[in-house]
Amino acid sequence: MAGGWISREVAPLAGKQEQLQELLTGRRTYRRFDQSKPVPDQVVREILRAQQVASSGNNRQRLRYLVIRTPELVEQVFPLTRWAASLPEGEGTPRPGEHPVMFIAVLEEKAAESRTTATDAGLALSNMTLAAWNYGVGSCIMGNIQRKPLKELLGVPDHMEIYLMAAFGYPACASRIREVSQGEDLAYYLDRDRDYVVPKLRIEEVTEYR
Ligand SMILES: Cc1cc2nc3c(=O)[nH]c(=O)nc-3n(C[C@H](O)[C@H](O)[C@H](O)COP(=O)(O)O)c2cc1C
Known part of the structure; x- marks a missing residue:
């Protein structure tokens, strides 16, 4: 459907659409956070509920999720992540006090790697980061991560790999x-x-x- 008109049928939903568009537009990548504000349990639960309802190829649901929010562990994960490759060295890296307060690692079974993994993970991360933003929690999807040391640090079992991660926190920018x-x-x-x-x-x- 081309054009910007709104038919009588969809007009009643226009207000909701504006809200959705606002949510989608606000859900940007955030790379500086208020490190003193943890993400409440209820919001973590909503983020995970958003993941649960995501589509996946043949509904296989092969991905697994590791929530890292113990402050000491989050601080150990942080140096194994790389931020804002497009900016001059260090400029996009959160400074002390601006670090994320939570990471969620998306894990895949090594043997189960399928053609839909990238899409499945993308849909799950999209749902999770949108749900987070609905509560004002910003995020950064992270592929530039040191998978081997992270796997060791987090005790990820041998048959699993870290596919992607997302960092979360209340934005400070x-x-x-x-x-x-x-x-x-x-x-x-x-x-x-x-x-x-x-x-x-x-x-x-x-x-x-x-
Ligand atoms: C698959 C994927 C991996 C990404 N990995 C990183 C990363 O390792 N470090 C980082 O700072 N940003 C990372 N990003 C964030 C992108 O840089 C960001 O989405 C892009 O600049 C567009 O900004 P926007 O999300 O606000 O639209 C990643 C995004 C995606 C989708």
């Missing part, structure tokens, strides 16, 4: 998107307040209708 055209620089950057600006391509430049 803002992030906003800026619409850009193809060919423009897509690298995110920090503005004068050290808030994130994330370029996103215009819808009409990445979409065709048939």
Whole structure:
């Protein structure tokens, strides 16, 4: 459906759609947190409930989740994660007092690696980070992690691998998107307040209708 009109059928939902769009747009990557504010148990539960209802290839549900929120362990995990590769060295790394307060590791069984793992993990992480943001908890999905030492540190069993992780905490910075055209620089950057600006391509430049 092209165009921006709203039919009578969907008009009653328009308010809800605005709320959803606000949630989706606010759920950016956050890389600085208020380290003094833990994520409450109830919010952790909601994050995990969001994972439970995610779709997966053939409904196999092969992924497993490791919640790391003991402060000492979170601090041991932190140096094994790499932040903001697009920014000059160290600029996007949370400073002391800005570290995340929780990580969730997405684990996959080595033997069970399937063609849908990437999609399954993406959907689960999308659900979890959205649920977190609904409670004002920001997140950063993390693939640039030292898997071997992390596996040892966290006591991940031999037959499992860490596929991806996500860091969580109440943001201590803002992030906003800026619409850009193809060919423009897509690298995110920090503005004068050290808030994130994330370029996103215009819808009409990445979409065709048939
Ligand atoms: C699969 C995946 C892996 C990522 N790994 C990292 C990472 O290791 N470190 C990091 O700082 N950000 C990481 N990110 C965050 C991306 O850099 C971020 O999503 C991107 O810059 C766009 O920003 P946005 O999420 O606010 O739209 C990752 C994101 C995804 C989807």
